Amino acid sequence: MTIDGQRCKGCDLCVVACPTDVLLLQPKEVNDRGYHYAFAANPEACIGCAACATVCPDACIEVYRVVDRGE
Amino acid sequence: MTREEIIRPENKVYARPELLTDNVTHYCPGCSHGVVHKIIAELLAEMNVADKTIGIAPVGCAVFAYNYIDVDWIEAAHGRAPAVATAASRLNPDSLVFTYQGDGDLSAIGTAETIHACNRGENIAIIFINNAIYGMTGGQMAPTTLLGMKTATTPYGRTAELNGYPLAITNLLAQLDGTCYVTRQAVHTAAAVRKTKAAIKKAFQNSMAKKGTSVIEIVSTCNSGWKMTPAQSNDWMAEHMFEKYPLGDLKNE
Amino acid sequence: MEEEVRLMKGNEAIAHAAIRYGADGYFGYPITPQSEVLETLAELRPWETTGMVVLQAESEVAAINMVYGGASTGKAVMTSSSSPGVSLKQEGISYLAASELPALIVNVMRGGPGLGTIQPSQADYFQATKGGGHGDYHLIILSPATVQEMTDFVALGFDLAFKYRTPAMILADGIVGQMMEKVVLPPQRPRRTEEELRAQCPWAACGKGDRKNRNVVTSLEMDSTKMEQNNLRFQETYRLIEENEVRCQEYYTDDAEYLIVAFGTVARICLKAIEEAREKGIKVGLLRPITLWPFPKKNIGKLSKQVKGILTVELNAGQMVEDVQLAAECRVPVHHFGRMGGMIPNPTEILEALVTKLSIAQ
Numbered sequence: 116m117t118i119d120g121q122r123c124k125g126c127d128l129c130v131v132a133c134p135t136d137v138l139l140l141q142p143k144e145v146n147d148r149g150y151h152y153a154f155a156a157n158p159e160a161c162i163g164c165a166a167c168a169t170v171c172p173d174a175c176i177e178v179y180r181v182v183d184r185g186e
Numbered sequence: 187m188t189r190e191e192i193i194r195p196e197n198k199v200y201a202r203p204e205l206l207t208d209n210v211t212h213y214c215p216g217c218s219h220g221v222v223h224k225i226i227a228e229l230l231a232e233m234n235v236a237d238k239t240i241g242i243a244p245v246g247c248a249v250f251a252y253n254y255i256d257v258d259w260i261e262a263a264h265g266r267a268p269a270v271a272t273a274a275s276r277l278n279p280d281s282l283v284f285t286y287q288g289d290g291d292l293s294a295i296g297t298a299e300t301i302h303a304c305n306r307g308e309n310i311a312i313i314f315i316n317n318a319i320y321g322m323t324g325g326q327m328a329p330t331t332l333l334g335m336k337t338a339t340t341p342y343g344r345t346a347e348l349n350g351y352p353l354a355i356t357n358l359l360a361q362l363d364g365t366c367y368v369t370r371q372a373v374h375t376a377a378a379v380r381k382t383k384a385a386i387k388k389a390f391q392n393s394m395a396k397k398g399t400s401v402i403e404i405v406s407t408c409n410s411g412w413k414m415t416p417a418q419s420n421d422w423m424a425e426h427m428f429e430k431y432p433l434g435d436l437k438n439e
Numbered sequence: 440m441e442e443e444v445r446l447m448k449g450n451e452a453i454a455h456a457a458i459r460y461g462a463d464g465y466f467g468y469p470i471t472p473q474s475e476v477l478e479t480l481a482e483l484r485p486w487e488t489t490g491m492v493v494l495q496a497e498s499e500v501a502a503i504n505m506v507y508g509g510a511s512t513g514k515a516v517m518t519s520s521s522s523p524g525v526s527l528k529q530e531g532i533s534y535l536a537a538s539e540l541p542a543l544i545v546n547v548m549r550g551g552p553g554l555g556t557i558q559p560s561q562a563d564y565f566q567a568t569k570g571g572g573h574g575d576y577h578l579i580i581l582s583p584a585t586v587q588e589m590t591d592f593v594a595l596g597f598d599l600a601f602k603y604r605t606p607a608m609i610l611a612d613g614i615v616g617q618m619m620e621k622v623v624l625p626p627q628r629p630r631r632t633e634e635e636l637r638a639q640c641p642w643a644a645c646g647k648g649d650r651k652n653r654n655v656v657t658s659l660e661m662d663s664t665k666m667e668q669n670n671l672r673f674q675e676t677y678r679l680i681e682e683n684e685v686r687c688q689e690y691y692t693d694d695a696e697y698l699i700v701a702f703g704t705v706a707r708i709c710l711k712a713i714e715e716a717r718e719k720g721i722k723v724g725l726l727r728p729i730t731l732w733p734f735p736k737k738n739i740g741k742l743s744k745q746v747k748g749i750l751t752v753e754l755n756a757g758q759m760v761e762d763v764q765l766a767a768e769c770r771v772p773v774h775h776f777g778r779m780g781g782m783i784p785n786p787t788e789i790l791e792a793l794v795t796k797l798s799i800a801q
Contacts, residue, residue: 117193119202126216126416132376150215158189165200166376172220173211178200179192238646240512252655258644260511261657262504263534269501270508274644276492277464277514281646299504302497 119175123152129167135160203227216416218406246288265296268303284311293355307364307398311389317408325411329353360436366398368437374420440627449589454479456593461628463514464492466505473547499524503531510540511656513643519545533572537658541600547616558781559613561754579607580731586620614704686729695724712789736766743767748797
């Protein structure tokens with residue numbers, strides 16, 4: 116998944132929504148508008164369910180999932 | 187598999203809706219408005235109706251909705267959106283007309299306009315954000331504020347003696363012959379967001395099919411007004427708001 | 440429909456004229472003495488002929504906001520009411536002006552304040568010409584004296600409203616609303632097509648269609664520098680209107696030594712008084728403002744250099760007199776004679792007031 120860190124307001128809702136604990140808010144670093152933005156702390160655990168993006172009020176998360184097409 | 191191999195257009199399963207403008211919203215972090223805006227932007231594109239959509243945003247936090255969703259908008263006076271929508275819809279019968287109203291707007295100052303637009307069965311969709319508070323003006327009591335809830339104008343908690351009872355106006359609207367679809371939803375979880383999207387889609391379809399008025403109440407949070415974190419607000423909403431405002435369809439014809 | 444000569448009430452004429460103009464919508468609420476506008480439209484069922492939408496709203500507030508909604512989409516829409524109802528509409532009128540929307544509002548005035556009376560009055564002059572609602576704005580105010588003008592001002596009001604993108608108002612008194620006269624109804628004009636509307640109103644929020652950018656109709660601007668620019672733009676529009684759209688009619692002013700200024704049907708009563716005065720050798724002229732805003736300041740200013748005194752006759756406690764005094768710039772005494780509460784002066788009373796208030800030696 117990708118997160119637009121500049122658009123993120125650090126509301127934490129994606130962190131709560133993620134079933135596999137992929138996301139965290141930056142503990143110290145802030146974006147240009149002063150928010151502790153979300154980032155993928157544990158990207159390997161992502162299952163591409165898009166729950167984070169679905170609940171994001173600022174539409175700053177996009178999700179990619181590789182579908183095994185059996186090739 | 188590398189990150190570059192995953193992040194490719196063909197693998198994208200959730201994208202920022204194209205109808206959302208690049209403007210960063212003025213909403214507080216975690217505000218439900220952003221989620222509902224996103225749903226509307228997705229639906230208007232998916233239903234291929236953006237070019238004939240007229241959105242109506244009256245006074246309230248969402249008065250600036252026109253900055254965020256790339257369709258034609260009319261900003262309305264406080265409470266008057268259903269009247270504005272009535273004319274916009276009747277004079278432009280091929281358009282999709284929807285209002286986006288808060289609880290102060292719809293259930294206080296605009297009660298008459300709301301009830302009568304619904305009663306006439308105007309072919310419009312009313313999206314009603316119920317966060318039990320006046321957000322824009324700084325967190326004052328709304329008709330939907332729960333008993334005991336502290337707001338800027340009920341600093342010791344709302345009491346029935348002083349302020350009357352919380353108003354479940356959507357139940358009232360479901361009684362009217364002009365409404366075809368009345369439902370209460372929320373956007374606090376991914377599953378709830380998907381249900382709300384289905385509900386708004388149905389409302390838009392009803393409007394285009396001229397079936398009458400659809401009302402989608404979205405029980406929402408106002409974490410700034412409630413003085414909680416966004417996550418706490420969602421929990422508090424599920425625990426307290428849903429008791430007075432239970433989710434589900436009230437009318438589906 | 441071809442041109443047609445009919446006998447009808449002023450209120451009925453408004454309804455006929457609206458249909459024949461090709462208006463897109465009417466939104467109203469019953470109130471005496473103007474209910475015949477909505478009743479006549481309901482009787483004529485224009486939705487079956489021209490496609491004009493006619494709707495009885497739940498309140499005057501809703502009706503004016505329906506006008507706001509229709510006008511926002513570029514449609515030619517109107518409402519009508521009478522004084523207490525027009526007070527309720529002021530919020531919407533301010534929004535229309537601030538959003539630079541064309542619309543037509545008809546006020547068939549009755550006596551106030553409060554619920555007042557259903558009898559005729561001109562006591563809403565201040566409300567109409569000085570703004571009425573909040574903020575710095577003006578409406579174009581047309582004052583009809585005949586049923587024919589009730590008819591003609593519908594088209595004129597709409598045309599001016601669209602030309603300047605600002606609401607126009609027909610400020611009629613209850614007399615011209617209720618009285619019957621011969622009227623020539625104009626031939627039917629077709630309603631604008633969707634293409635014509637989009638060409639005429641590129642600002643309309645009627646759905647993006649093929650347009651690249653979204654249209655937003657709003658009166659809100661949080662940036663003070665931009666909001667001041669908006670206000671300056673409104674004022675520039677008002678300046679253009681004042682420059683180009685002043686309308687008034689003068690009678691017997693060539694040799695006048697005294698001047699009566701009166702608007703609406705009162706001007707017709709004054710004309711009778713003037714004829715009686717002239718029989719007695721008093722040279723009086725009449726100026727009838729047709730546009731109350733923009734006000735015929737220059738015409739009155741010019742006449743104030745010619746006459747010895749000016750009397751305004753109004754169905755109120757003295758409202759237009761203030762504008763006449765400003766226009767006369769203290770050159771001559773300006774007095775007011777008025778009746779209130781639905782009372783209408785007769786020519787003899789007016790003549791007496793003229794002689795007494797302007798100290799005319801006989």
